[in-house]
Amino acid sequence: MPLASAAARSPSPRRAPHGADLRPTPPFARVEICQALEDARLPWTTLAHETSASPYQSFAFARIWFATIGAARRATPLIVVARDESGRPVALLPLARTARGPLRLAVFLGGKDSNFNLGLFRTPSAWSPADLARLFAEAGARANPRVDAFLLMNQPLRWRATANPLAGDKPQPSPSFAYASALPGDFSVWLDARASKEAKKKMRKKRSRLEATAPLVHSRAAGAQEIDRALAAFHAERRARTEALGAPDPYSSAAAQEFLARLARDGALELHVLAHGERVIAVFGALPGAERLSGLFIGHDGDPEIARSSPGEIMVHAVVADAIARGFAEFDLGVGEARYKDEACEIVEPLFDSAFAVTLKGRLAAWVFLAARRAKRSIKRSPRLKAVQARLRRLGGRSGA
Incomplete structure (x- = not known):
């Protein structure tokens, strides 16, 4: 029988009792x-x-x-x-x-x-x-x-x-890949692996341009009021952007908006906020796992005066720095191709x-x-x-x- 003959050819045969x-x-x-x-x-x-x-x-x-x-x-x-x-x-x-x-x-x-x-x-x-x-x-x-x-x-x-x-x-x-990054123990090490001295100089210049008119602060929304503020800014940005592109907004329905709000209130979704003075200019939603922080969405202010300073890039760097400080070993930006994912993530996940x-x-x-x-x-x-x-x-x- 095939099983018996296969067992006989095994380099370390182990005879089973008769009939086993x-x-x-x-x-x-x-x-x-x-x-x-x-x-x-x-x-x-x-x-x-x-x-x-x-x-x-x-x-x-x-x-x-x-x-x-x-x-x-x-x-x-x-x-x-x-x-x-x-x-x-x-x-x-x-x-x-x-x-x-x-x-x-x-x-x-x-x-x-x-x-x-x-x-x-x-x-x-x-x-x-x-x-x-x-x-x-x-x-x-x-x-x-x-x-x-x-x-x-x-x-x-x-x-x-x-x-x-x-x-x-x-x-x-x-159809698409996912994009992730292994997080070292120090944010500067992570950034050095992705940006040249010239690129980091441009980042500092963009940040200084914003800080010249108002403080630039990254935080995680805590409490119902901050959660509602963050989501209101995100939905307004997403609505404006999809309308300009003539594309559907996946979070336009009442059910989708309630989904995000309930996830955030439950603590299953983190809402990272980048504020320029009193104005929210970027929002990043992420789900924390055991050792990985998984990005669900990102949105940023489309005002040309704000957008020229790359608030989305500043936000991603702030989220990564925060994740490293809290001990996360990995970070991902989800599924789908985009230039900012290539810039932030060295791992392509099939x-x-x-x-x-x-x-x-x-x-x-x-x-x-x-x-x-x-x-x-x-x-x-x-x-x-x-x-x-x-x-x-x-x-x-x-x-x-």
Whole structure:
């Protein structure tokens, strides 16, 4: 038999008793589906303390997202919990149920508001592709109503030092990368690695230009009044900028604005403020994790007199200096290409997409999803196609589409 012959060729053979099963023990014994978020709280918090995951997989983030943006989109919890023979949770997939026409789908919760999507696996290396296929098949069948497919995007190949078991052997790259930076113990060391003497001289000149008319102060919003002030400035800046570009504002809805406000009041979102006298000229939102500070958004004053002094750059440097002072080991600026990310981050983090079909129509949905993600990646890597896409978006924005 193949297993027996393979064992015989092993450099350090270990004979099993006659009739013993030489197959490895499966990493899970049973699967349960939590369709109410509170039902998943105990296994979720247990695994969160024992596994490696980003701030986007925190229970607080999930609770607030489902109560605001998720509710507006009619997304409901579908939390997959795998347990071993003793009943101990060994994996948790933080998912949301959605529907597209006749299709019943499961996706990572958070949508575009989650830069990094991960499952919580107690022992990631124990999961084979066959184990994962069985996990999704059982989860899809146990869900009520049944799930046709799991469509999973923007997953990091690794989170910190831990390999992502969902990556498999040949993961499909996501359309965009994420950008991160390892933080040394001293801000000057971090800055010296990114800026020449001439560049730092220009930065000081820009800062001095602002300080000549009013004090320039970086702070983290504390208390409801400061949080409301920071978010009001951010939303006003974002609205003005997207209108000028003819692009949609992802935070224009009441649900999205409540999402940010509740995250900040809960302490799950930091709001960094750069004030020029009494005027807020930049706001940076970040989610603090165990050792990484993850940037969610940045906005800065578009007034030409302010913008010429690069308030966004000043803000990013202030956030990094603050993160280093508080002992964070890493910092990221999320997913998507931008020049300021290239300047601040030396680490490009590859992401991947995957899909697991449960039903026949789910196979079609999975194929379309992965094909669409490949097409988006191709557009992002073609200057000509990107220009066409940008033009169509501007035309759509002007027409109200």
